[in-house]
Amino acid sequence: MALASGVRFAPRALLRPWALLRGTTLGRTEPAAGGGGDGARRFGSQRVLVEPDAASGVAVMKLRNPSNALSLELLTELVISLEKLENDKTFRGIILTSDCPRVFCAGLDLTEICGRNPAHCAEYWKAMQELWLRMYLSSLVLVAAINGACPAGGCIIALSCDCRVLADNPKYRIGLNETLLGIIAPFWLKDTYVNTIGHRASEQALQLGSLFPPAEALQVGLVDQVVPEDQVQSTALSEMARWLAVPDHARQLTKNMMRKATADRLLRQRDADTQNFVSFVCRDSIQKSLQAYLEKLRQRKG
Ligand SMILES: CC/C=C\C/C=C\CCCC/C=C/C(=O)SCCNC(=O)CCNC(=O)[C@H](O)C(C)(C)COP(=O)(O)OP(=O)(O)OC[C@H]1O[C@@H](n2cnc3c(N)ncnc32)[C@H](O)[C@@H]1OP(=O)(O)O
Secondary structure, eight states, X not given: OOOTTOSSOOOHHHHSHHHHTTTSXXXXXXXXXXXXXXXOEEEEOSSEEXXXXXXXXXXXXXXXXXXXXXXXXXXXXXXXXXXXXXXXTTOOEEEEXXXXXXXXXXXXXXXXXXXXXXXXXXXXXHHHHHHHHHHHTOSSEEEEEEOSBEETHHHXXXXXXXXXXXXXXXXXXXXXXXXXXXOOOOHHHHHHHHHHHOHHHHHHHHHHTOOBOHHXXXXXXXXXXXXXXXXXXXXXXXXXXXXXXXXXXXXXXXXXXXHHHHHHHHHHTHHHHHHHHHHHXXXXXXXXXXXXXXXXXXXHHO
16 A cells, blocks of 8 residues: 555554455445446445545545544545545545534544553554545545534544535534643644644634634634535535646646645654654543543533
């Protein structure tokens, strides 16, 4: 499997991705609902459903994990689906959206870093880095159709797209709220935030752990459009058409020129970033606060 980073990254899950997917439908194709013609074959896995439309060159990728928390399995399946589309010259763009009601993506799956050993945390963080690198540097146009809450790691996924369309629902807040959990956004995530909304706005939002409701997210430049919920998909398609109207080679080289330095910074320090992450999250104090946060989430449900 070609990796965004070259040779250094080899988490077990990605070396044996199919082992994680035993019993799932990844790689199998089936007719899309209401479809059946050329380009209407969908494929997917347990946690990622891909609805490709060969005629337009656009695939809709739907996350369908509980709360779309970024488990190691979901990260792995996302990378595999992305790679599959990248390698198929039919496709020029992906619309990323959620199949879960009210949640686009709940961010890191905290159960992957709570009560786990350092080796697991390292494997998990490398998978997170890998997904971000692949998305951030993708040659395809990525449009996020954000149809639910989008905190922390969910916001990372959205920020790594080229364009963001958010449903106008005050419950669908977006932002990097890490500090409120007692954790810290890594430098590459901070850089992505700065690249999107500027230094001062990022400084404020990161320190305060701000989660922006739609109108404020639009105002600060975190999303490009806010539209009624039932228009998120159609607006994402219109945005996609606007981006695909540009010749691929010119758009791709420009994207690379804008993003390469940010990605290279992580590539240069990937191991150190992993070590920082592991030593930070494995501290007793951080484990205790993550545990308490998870408990609060579980109780809130009842
Ligand atoms: C120097 C640097 C060194 C180190 C850096 C250290 C760390 C770097 C971190 C970097 C970046 C990223 C961080 C993150 O992503 S942390 C995760 C942040 N996410 C959140 O705070 C969101 C929490 N969830 C919610 O607010 C709500 O669940 C949400 C998404 C609004 C949905 O609400 P609702 O529909 O009402 O659903 P429930 O709350 O009932 O949740 C359903 C179910 O899902 C579980 N769950 C939710 N979120 C998570 C999660 N992130 N991880 C694990 N599990 C989650 C929740 O507990 C419920 O579970 P149950 O079993 O009860 O069904």
